[in-house]
Amino acid sequence: MLWYKAWLETRSRFLTCLATLTLFSGIFVHHAQALVRPEWKSDFNRLLFVNQQFLVIMWVLAVVLLGMGGIVREKAVGTSSLTLALPASRVRLLGVRVATGILQAAMLATVPWIAVFFVSTFARKPILVNQVLSYVLLLIGGGLVYFALAVLVSSLVAGEYTAPAIAFGVVLLGAIVFDSWLRQFNVWRLVTGDFSIDRGTYLLSAHPPWTGILASLSVAVLLLLASAIVVQRRDF
Amino acid sequence: MFFKLIPTTGQPLYLQLMQQIRHAAETGALRDGDQLPGIRTLAEKLVVSPNTIAKAYSELEHEGLLELRQGSGAFVCVKRRTRFLADQVHMARRRIRDLIERLRDDGLLDQEIRRAFEAELLYPPEIVTKR
């Protein structure tokens, strides 16, 4: 019943974020006609692009929050003696937590865009399905690295509030540093679609940036492996 | 059956239990054929380790006072030897009564008499014979 425990632990965080992201996206797209500026040529597509910008901020915040927890945090809270006494290996405990988080992250990317799709369809401004799919792919494929980063931080840092603070700090710092000196490696820009957007039509390119996505996912996998090693070696 | 095991006297608990069961057999509180509680039941009642009860029962079975039947429990069998012991104890008590009377006449308080008995009893038999 480790999945049940992981669900109970993340349930309120997840549902709150899901509601927030979905409502935001839906309302934003629905009421954003007023935001459309006359000089925008491809107004509605640009709106969707802007939506993704906001969504990325909220989504990254959400998955960092979801990446918090684990047995290191349990040590700070005092329940690690219970969890570690269970006949379940630490890797399995981490694995269940990570898998739950990834599923939740995927839902947090998909559901808001589904809402956008329906809102715009009913507003008689249909959008291409492959655009929606591309935005979702960018979020999940490119963005899971943030989740993995949060998992690693939560495996290293024990405090209930220190861990998320440090995780957010690293994300922010990373965004600034990468944007200043290593712009082409900036995951943030990958996820928001900055690298794949056509500035004329404001449509995402038909060919998703697979190299970038694969690179990002590889880094995510490395970060998760590092978390597993850290957790395995730690004394409780 | 009422037993009282005191952890702080210098005597292992299983020996105390054995003595109390023997005493009960001597005074007739336990008669031939009576059943003693099972190991687990008695352990829970007295709140002592079941190993204590098991050891006491096992030793008494060796001595012939108890018969342990698989599944049914421990049964008392008072043999002639036990009755003989009961008589010995009876005589010993009379001698002790006389001794205590004399010690009281000498001016000793009951507390002092008790302590003297306890102190002497803690000498293992080997030392006593050497003296």
Add this chain to the structure above:
Amino acid sequence: MTNEPVILTRALAKSYGNLAAARDLNLSVARNRITAFLGRNGAGKSTTIKMLLGMTRPTAGSGTVLGKQITNTTESCELRRRVAYVAEDKPLYGYMTVEQTIRFASSFYTDWRRDVEQKLVCDFELPLHRKVKMLSKGMRTKLALLLAFARRPDLLILDEPSEGLDPVGIEYLLQVLVALSAEGVSVFFSSHQIGEVERVADHVCILDKGCLLMDTSLDQLRQFYRRVDLVFSAPPPEREFRISGVQRIETSGRQMCVFASENAEAVVERAHDLNAVSVEVAPVGLRDIFLETVRET
């Protein structure tokens, strides 16, 4: 069913920097017994238990629990299937209800006994639908203990189980320990309640500053550990009484007090040879034995 010890360590040690929490521990806890683990706060009891359960990695040495290596991750996971453990702080997940907690815990073990669980929920009067964080401390202690007692493991490890319980609760706890022991569960518990330990334990291990100072059966202590109070007409030299078994000698004027873990007869003989005016032998309770054993020399 073998006769091997349920817990066996060889030169087990753990240091945190300069601080040695456990030193060269050779612990051997036999099956089907109730073994008590005594020690002052900070003596290393909890650290030792954590090493046995794979929560902390030893700095040196090795150990087995139920025949499985504690330093091997797979074997450690296997042994935890057959071990029930309640930590000192009685940890529980605050966000789960009582019922969820029980369902969660029971899902991991094949030795779970639903009949005992239901009886305990009833006896402890636990409110099934209340969240753990809303429970009183006493209720939380009872629930934490229930998670261990509603099973029939091979080994039960308890760290200060009676903490947080009132006298009635403590009595109930001891009865449960005794009942489990009668069913073949080996019990290993640490406690500061020496009175309780004296009543139910078969064997006692005393730990101080990470070292195992004593490892004997309680019957042995009751039968042989003695305090000999002597009075002489002139104070004799202490060295006369430094014989095997003697733990401590205290002299005050013409009085001398000798603590002997065994061989008290030899002390008595020596006293008589030296013309002692008064010789009194008395048993020593476990509390005094413990204080004697851990006192600074």
